[in-house]
Amino acid sequence: GGQTPAEIAISIAAEIVQIRNQTKISAIEDPILEAIHELDNEPVMMVTIIKKTGTGPREPGTRMLVDAEGKLIAGTIGGGALELDALKHAKRLFDEGINFDLQRYDLTDSETARLGMICGGNNEVIFERF
Numbered sequence: 246g247g248q249t250p251a252e253i254a255i256s257i258a259a260e261i262v263q264i265r266n267q268t269k270i271s272a273i274e275d276p277i278l279e280a281i282h283e284l285d286n287e288p289v290m291m292v293t294i295i296k297k298t299g300t301g302p303r304e305p306g307t308r309m310l311v312d313a314e315g316k317l318i319a320g321t322i323g324g325g326a327l328e329l330d331a332l333k334h335a336k337r338l339f340d341e342g343i344n345f346d347l348q349r350y351d352l353t354d355s356e357t358a359r360l361g362m363i364c365g366g367n368n369e370v371i372f373e374r375f
Contacts, residue, residue: 309321
């Protein structure tokens with residue numbers, strides 16, 4: 246709605262701020278950062294919840310670090326059967342030499358029962374080896 250160049254510039258800046266604030270910015274938690282600093286060039290898998298719909302144990306941006314044996318180094322994506330399944334998946338990725346993957350965990354109805362969860366949503370989890 247700006248008319249002058251200065252008003253137009255302010256309007257554009259306001260739109261940029263509005264869009265930026267629509268996305269949740271997530272920082273890496275201290276236990277994850279500390280574990281990364283302690284690594285001695287060991288390969289690890291960063292496992293991050295990137296999307297959640299419905300109910301679930303943790304929010305997007307939640308992370309955990311997993312070693313090549315599928316053992317938790319630091320962090321959590323919610324514990325329980327969901328996390329156990331993600332740990333097993335991370336080990337499979339290491340074993341198969343896959344550096345990146347995206348998994349969708351369906352925590353509704355029959356899938357919830359299979360994982361032993363009482364949640365009713367879905368989580369998308371990204372696996373990144375570094």
